[in-house]
């Protein structure tokens with residue numbers, strides 16, 4: 001059970017890291033071409049640590065590569081937000097901000113984890129993700145309070161992505177078990193911090209927070225949009241074509 | 248019997264693969280060296296979760312101990328998390344002389360309130376952050392308004 005709760009977060013980080021890496025070589029400016037893969041590296045680094053720990057706890061002989069490359073779409077437990085396509089730069093930045101604003105308080109709280117490995121990962125990840133909030137928050141403000149075109153794109157991004165934010169605060173049965181054991185913090189408790197950071201940035205960005213959005217979820221139960229299948233097909237193809245290959 | 252002090256000295260002297268002017272000891276990533284029978288267990292803190300240099304540093308430390316006739320094993324210590332506060336005063340000065348503005352003050356990344364970063368070339372604090380993310384995970388990209396030089400800043404975490 002405990003390993004499933006860690007897989008959820010590892011899958012979030014891997015899938016979002018892969019999404020960011022799709023920008024490599026295509027970003028609108030050189031600085032962003034460095035920034036996006038840098039954030040991807042942070043996320044994939046965290047995912048590796050969590051997969052390794054999940055594999056240990058599962059105790060079925062699966063390592064980080066098995067978990068990342070040899071599970072199918074229905075076995076992935078990431079939330080729907082992270083698998084949303086990059087679309088334009090506005091959507092990419094807002095998706096990252098929504099995620100980072102949740103993970104920053106989450107990792108801070110998880111540094112009190114009763115699991116020594118999670119405790120170690122959390123301490124580092126909290127610091128890294130604080131930079132992700134700053135970087136993406138500045139872009140959201142710049143674009144939201146920018147030109148007519150950039151403001152329209154930011155508003156469109158909010159419209160497209162806000163409905164996926166509710167799932168961040170939902171705890172699956174596996175997560176609830178981990179929360180009860182003191183391994184992971186209670187997801188719902190991140191609401192105050194998330195609302196504060198997003199509210200502050202939206203005000204600066206002159207963006208309107210949608211109210212009464214119908215929230216989508218299902219990712220924690222393995223019910224994904226078709227986009228995840230495309231990500232996995234690309235991400236897993238080399239490992240599956242050469243099973244057992246090592247660097 | 249392993250000479251642990253000597254092992255620590257050798258491990259600490261290994262240069263960073265990306266910023267070779269600073270060593271493992273300068274960066275403050277060497278926790279300690281303990282003996283496990285005939286093997287020196289070198290305990291190192293990783294800098295960033297996904298930084299490719301972490302593995303490169305570990306391999307380099309193991310290799311330099313092996314070259315000195317000391318069989319070694321690297322142990323990655325996650326907690327407490329490495330902070331730029333652990334970079335030594337000497338390490339900071341080496342970074343500055345190399346053209347990288349060292350981290351400023353404590354490790355708290357306050358939302359939108361960046362501490363003033365002094366230009367490593369002319370010392371001016373009239374500098375602008377060009378990008379939060381530079382050529383490696385540990386660096387941000389800055390530009391000096393006085394001498395017009397672009398430079399890297401070692402981020403505070």
Ligand SMILES: [Zn+2]
Pocket residue numbers: 366367368369370371391392393394395396
């Ligand atoms: Zn200057």
